[in-house]
Amino acid sequence: MKHLIDIQELSTVELAEMIATAEDIIANPQKYADACRGKKLATLFFEPSTRTRLSFEAAMYELGGNVLSVSSANSSSAAKGESIADTAKTVSCYADIIAMRHPKEGAPLVASMNASIPVINAGDGGHNHPTQTLADLLTIWREKRRFDNLTIGLCGDLKFGRTVHSLISAMSRYSGIKFVLISPEELKLPSYVREEFIESKGIEYKQTTDLIEVMPELDILYMTRVQRERFSSEDEYQRLKDSYILTPDKLETAKSDLSILHPLPRVNEISVAIDSDPRACYFKQVLNGKYMRMALILKLLSMKDCESDASYEGERVVDTIKCQNPRCITSVEQELPHVFKLTDKEQGVYRCIYCESKAK
C-alpha cells in the first residue's frame, strides 16, 4: 500500500498494525511528537469539509510535521481548469504526502496515479471516505477489543450512506459478524453492496424498518442521518423521520455495553440527551479519527515507493467503453482515459476504475 484510496486496499494485517500504532500514540504521545519533523502534508480540499481537514491537520501537527492547505476550489488553480493530474504533479514538488477531498468520484485515485508522493482519499463525492472508516474501526476496537462475533446495527440512510457501505465492506472480513440493516424502504442498502459484501460471504443479516424491535440484539449501533431530500414525498418523510431518531426511551431494551456510533455531523438523529450515556461513542470516534490519521500518515511516509497500485492490476479495457456516471471524475476531465477493470469474471462485469460504476 502506497496510497489509501479505498478501505478495501488495507489488509486486515495492515489494519491491525495501524490500530496498534494508534494505541501506542494514545499511550505515548511524546514518542511521536517529532516523528514527522520536516515533513509536509498538503490538504487539497476541493469541497469544504472543515472537520475532516482539521482532523488531518491536527494529526500532522501532533506528529511534529507541517501543513500546506488548499481549502477551497474557488481560490485554487482548479478554478482555472487545471487537471487533477497536473495538480498532483505540482503538489508533489512541495509536499511529502497529500490528503485530497473532491466532489467527483475517483479524483483522489487520479491524483495517486500521477503524484510521486502518497495520496490519501479524504472523501470523493458519495464514493469512498476510508479515513472515516478507520475512525469507526478504531472506535469499535477500543470499545469491544475484538472485530469478530459482533452484531452490528446500521440505521438510517443505508442507500446513500457511503460510510455505511465502507464499514460493511471492512467488517465483512471478520468471522461471526451479523448485520442488522435498519432503514425505511426507500433507503435500503443497495443490492450490490448486500450481494458483494454480505450474501456472497455467507454473512448472517436481517433487514428491518423497526429500530426498537432489534435494539436488544445489537452490540454496535451505527446511526446515520436521514435527509429530507432523499424521500419521494414530504408526507413520507414526516411519517418516518422520528422512527430513526435515537432517544433515551428507545435505548431501554438495549445491551448495557452497546456502542453507539455516528460519523457526524449529526442534525437531530441522536437526541442530545444520549450524549451523557456511557454508550455514546460518537465524540470518541472524532478523537479516534485523528489517531488513525496519525497512524496512516506514519505508515504511508515509511513505505518504499515501489509498490504498484492495485487498481491498475487485472484485465482492463481502455476507452472502448465510456463511463456514464455524471459524478465520475471522467465527466469533467476530458483527457482522462476511460478505464474499466474486469471485476467479476463469471458474470463478465467491468467497472470504472475511478467510480466503480458498472460498464453499460
Ligand SMILES: [Zn+2]
Ligand atoms: Zn466512472
